[in-house]
Amino acid sequence: MEKYSRIVGSLLVVAFGTLAVLDSTQLPGPRSGAVLGPGFLPLWVGAVVILLGAWQLITALQVAGTPAGRGAWPEGKSLGRVGLMLLGLAVYVSAANLLGFLFSTWIYLVAAMRMLALYPWRIVLAGGFLGSLVITAIFKVWLTLPLPGGPIGW
Amino acid sequence: MMEGLSPLLNGFALALTPQNLLFCLLGALLGTLVGVLPGIGPTSGIAILLPLTSVLPPTPAIIMLAGIYYGAMYGGSTTAILINTPGEVSSVTTALDGYQLARQGRPGPALAIAAVSSFVAGTLSLIGLTFFAPRLADLALEFGPPEFFGLMVLALSIVASLSGKSLARGVVAGALGLLFAMVGLDPTSGSARLTFGSYDLLAGINFISVVVGLFAIAEILVNTEEYGVSVYKTAVSGLMPTLKDLKDSAAAMIRSTVIGFFLGLLPGCTPGVVAFLAYDAEKRFSKHPERFGTGVIEGVAAPEGANNAVTSSGFIPLLALGVPASPPLAILLGGFMIYGLQPGPMLFQRHPDFAWAVIASMYLGNVMLLILNLPLVGLWAKLVQVPYPILAPLVLVFSFIGAFSVRNSMFDVGAAIFFGALGYGMRKLDYPAAPLVLCLILQPMLENSLQQSLGFSRGDFSVFLSRPVAATLLVAAVALTGMSLYARLSQPRAGDLLSAGAAEQN
Numbered sequence: 001m002e003k004y005s006r007i008v009g010s011l012l013v014v015a016f017g018t019l020a021v022l023d024s025t026q027l028p029g030p031r032s033g034a035v036l037g038p039g040f041l042p043l044w045v046g047a048v049v050i051l052l053g054a055w056q057l058i059t060a061l062q063v064a065g066t067p068a069g070r071g072a073w074p075e076g077k078s079l080g081r082v083g084l085m086l087l088g089l090a091v092y093v094s095a096a097n098l099l100g101f102l103f104s105t106w107i108y109l110v111a112a113m114r115m116l117a118l119y120p121w122r123i124v125l126a127g128g129f130l131g132s133l134v135i136t137a138i139f140k141v142w143l144t145l146p147l148p149g150g151p152i153g154w
Numbered sequence: 155m156m157e158g159l160s161p162l163l164n165g166f167a168l169a170l171t172p173q174n175l176l177f178c179l180l181g182a183l184l185g186t187l188v189g190v191l192p193g194i195g196p197t198s199g200i201a202i203l204l205p206l207t208s209v210l211p212p213t214p215a216i217i218m219l220a221g222i223y224y225g226a227m228y229g230g231s232t233t234a235i236l237i238n239t240p241g242e243v244s245s246v247t248t249a250l251d252g253y254q255l256a257r258q259g260r261p262g263p264a265l266a267i268a269a270v271s272s273f274v275a276g277t278l279s280l281i282g283l284t285f286f287a288p289r290l291a292d293l294a295l296e297f298g299p300p301e302f303f304g305l306m307v308l309a310l311s312i313v314a315s316l317s318g319k320s321l322a323r324g325v326v327a328g329a330l331g332l333l334f335a336m337v338g339l340d341p342t343s344g345s346a347r348l349t350f351g352s353y354d355l356l357a358g359i360n361f362i363s364v365v366v367g368l369f370a371i372a373e374i375l376v377n378t379e380e381y382g383v384s385v386y387k388t389a390v391s392g393l394m395p396t397l398k399d400l401k402d403s404a405a406a407m408i409r410s411t412v413i414g415f416f417l418g419l420l421p422g423c424t425p426g427v428v429a430f431l432a433y434d435a436e437k438r439f440s441k442h443p444e445r446f447g448t449g450v451i452e453g454v455a456a457p458e459g460a461n462n463a464v465t466s467s468g469f470i471p472l473l474a475l476g477v478p479a480s481p482p483l484a485i486l487l488g489g490f491m492i493y494g495l496q497p498g499p500m501l502f503q504r505h506p507d508f509a510w511a512v513i514a515s516m517y518l519g520n521v522m523l524l525i526l527n528l529p530l531v532g533l534w535a536k537l538v539q540v541p542y543p544i545l546a547p548l549v550l551v552f553s554f555i556g557a558f559s560v561r562n563s564m565f566d567v568g569a570a571i572f573f574g575a576l577g578y579g580m581r582k583l584d585y586p587a588a589p590l591v592l593c594l595i596l597q598p599m600l601e602n603s604l605q606q607s608l609g610f611s612r613g614d615f616s617v618f619l620s621r622p623v624a625a626t627l628l629v630a631a632v633a634l635t636g637m638s639l640y641a642r643l644s645q646p647r648a649g650d651l652l653s654a655g656a657a658e659q660n
Binding site for chain 1: 191322323325326329330332333336340342343345347348350371374375378379380541542543544546547548550551552554555558559562564567568571574575578579582583585601604605608609612613
C-alpha cells in the first residue's frame with residue numbers, strides 16, 4: 001500500500017504543477033512598465049513542481065514500501081474512522097448555514113464524542129450542549145463574530 | 155547617562171499612574187486572550203477595541219492597544235504548544251517543538267520557557283527601542299526592494315533545513331506553498347491567477363485556513379486512527395522548567411532577540427517569517443540539530459523570543475518614522491491619528507510625555523505578562539489532561555471559528571478542511587508541512603520585491619548584485635543552502651533522524 005500511495009502522491013504533485021503551468025499560459029503578458037507578467041512565477045514554480053513530482057514518481061516506482069509506523073497509512077477501521085471524522089467535519093460546516101452555529105455545533109460535538117469514546121448519551125448530550133452554548137456565547141455574543149445564524153438566528 | 159534616561163524616567167512616572175497601569179494590565183490581559191483564542195488575531199483584536207478606546211484620553215488608549223499587540227504574542231504560543239493549533243501566525247514555529255514537548259508530558263516547561271523567552275526578548279528589544287529608535291529607523295529606510303528580495307531569498311533557503319529526510323519532498327512542499335499563495339488577483343496586473351473560474355478564490359487563500367488545516371485538523375485526523383487513546387503519551391510532569399531547560403535555552407533567547415530586533419525594523423518582515431529564521435538559526439547553532447522537531451526546549455525559546463523582539467522593534471519605525479511594520483501596527487497608527495498624534499520624527503519633540511509613557515508602559519506590560527503567564531502555566535497545562543474524545547471535537551470547532559473569523563467566510567472554513575485532508579496526506583507521504591507554510595508567508599513579499607526591483611532597474615537582474623546589502627544577503631542564502639546540502643550529503647543518517655522529527659512534528 002505504501003508504494004502505491006507514494007505513486008498516487010507523486011501523480012497528484014505532478015497534477016498540481018500541471019494545473020499551475022496551464023493556468024499561467026492563459027495569463028496576459030507584462031503590463032506596460034512591468035518586466036514580469038502575472039504568469040511568470042506560476043509557470044516556473046509549476047515547472048519545478050512537475051519535475052520534482054516526476055522524480056518522486058520514478059523513485060516510488062523503484063523502491064519497496066516504507067516500514068509501518070506513525071507515518072504509515074492506517075487500514076480497515078482506523079482508516080474508516082479518519083474518513084468519518086473528515087466527513088463529519090464537512091457535514092457540520094455545511095449544516096451550520098442551515099441549522100445555525102449553536103445547533104450544528106451541539107449535534108457535531110455529540111456525534112464526535114460518541115464516535116471517539118462511548119460516553120453515556122446523557123453525558124454527551126449535556127456536555128455537548130454546554131460546550132456549544134459557551135462557545136456561542138464567547139464568539140457570537142461577546143466577540144460579535146457573525147457566525148451562521150440558521151432559522152432562529154443562533 | 156542619567157540625563158539621557160530622564161525622558162524615559164518621566165515616561166515611567168506617567169505610565170505608573172493608576173489609570174495608565176490599569177489600562178496597561180487590561181491590554182496585556184486582553185492581548186493574552188486574543189493570542190489564546192483561535193478566532194481572533196492581534197490585528198482584529200486591536201481593530202475591534204479601537205473604537206471603544208476613543209472614550210479614553212490618548213495615553214491610556216494607546217498603552218492599552220499596544221498591550222493587546224505584544225500580549226497576543228505571549229498568548230499565541232499557548233494553543234500552539236498544547237494542541238498544535240497556533241493561535242497566531244507567529245506561533246507556527248513554536249508548535250514544531252512545543253507540541254512535541256507537551257506530548258512528552260512537559261507542557262509546563264514549554265509554556266514557561268515561552269513566557270520567559272518572550273519576556274527576555276521583549277525587554278531587551280525595548281532597551282534597543284529606548285536608545286536607538288531614530289538611528290535604527292533611518293537604517294531600515296535604506297532597505298529597498300532589492301534588499302528585501304535578498305532577505306526573502308535568504309528566508310527561502312531555510313526550506314533545505316526544514317525538509318526532513320527528503321530534500322525533494324521539502325522543496326515540493328515549499329513550491330506548493332508558493333503556488334497556494336499566488337491564488338487570487340495578481341497584485342500588479344489585477345489578473346486572476348490559479349482561480350480556475352472560482353469567484354471565492356479571487357480573494358486568495360486565507361493563511362489561517364492553511365495553518366489550521368495543516369496543523370490542527372491534520373493532527374486530529376492522525377490521532378483519530380487509534381481509538382480512545384490519548385495523544386499525550388505520558389503524564390504531565392514538572393510544571394516549571396528545570397535549570398537545564400533554562401541553561402539550554404538562554405543562548406537561544408539572546409540570539410533570537412538579536413535576529414528579531416533587527417529584522418523587526420524592516421516593514422513587512424512579519425513575526426511569522428522572523429520566527430522561522432530564528433528557529434533555523436538555532437538549529438544551525440545547535441550541537442544536535444537532528445533533535446529539532448522532536449521536542450527540544452531551544453525550539454520553543456527561539457521563535458518565541460524572536461516574535462516578541464519583532465513586536466517591540468516594530469515600534470521603532472512606527473514611532474520614529476510613522477511607518478507601520480506590520481498590519482496590527484498599521485491599525486495602531488490609525489489609533490494615533492484618531493487622537494491627532496502624528497508618529498514620526500516630530501512625535502518625540504511635540505508629544506514627549508506621550509511617546510515615552512507608551513515606551514515605559516511596554517516595559518511594565520512585559521513584566522505584567524510574565525507575572526500573569528507563569529502562574530497560569532499550571533492552568534493551561536491541565537488542558538492536556540482533558541480526555542481526548544472531548545478535546546478533539548472542541549479543537550475542530552475552534553478550527554472552524556479560527557478559519558471563519560478572518561474574513562467571516564464559510565469558504566475559508568471549507569478551505570481549512572481541504573488543507574486538513576492535504577496535511578493528513580502529506581504526513582502519510584512524508585512531505586513536511588513547515589516549508590509549505592514558510593513559502594506561503596514569503597511569496598507575496600518575494601514577488602513584490604522582485605517586480606519592484608526589476609521595474610526600478612528596467613529589467614536588469616544585476617541590480618541584485620550591484621547593491622552591497624542585497625548581494626550579501628543573496629550570497630548568504632547560497633552559502634546557507636550549500637551548508638545544508640553539504641550536511642545532508644556528508645551525514646546521511648542525520649537526514650533520517652530529521653525525518654523522524656519531521657514526521658512527529660507534522
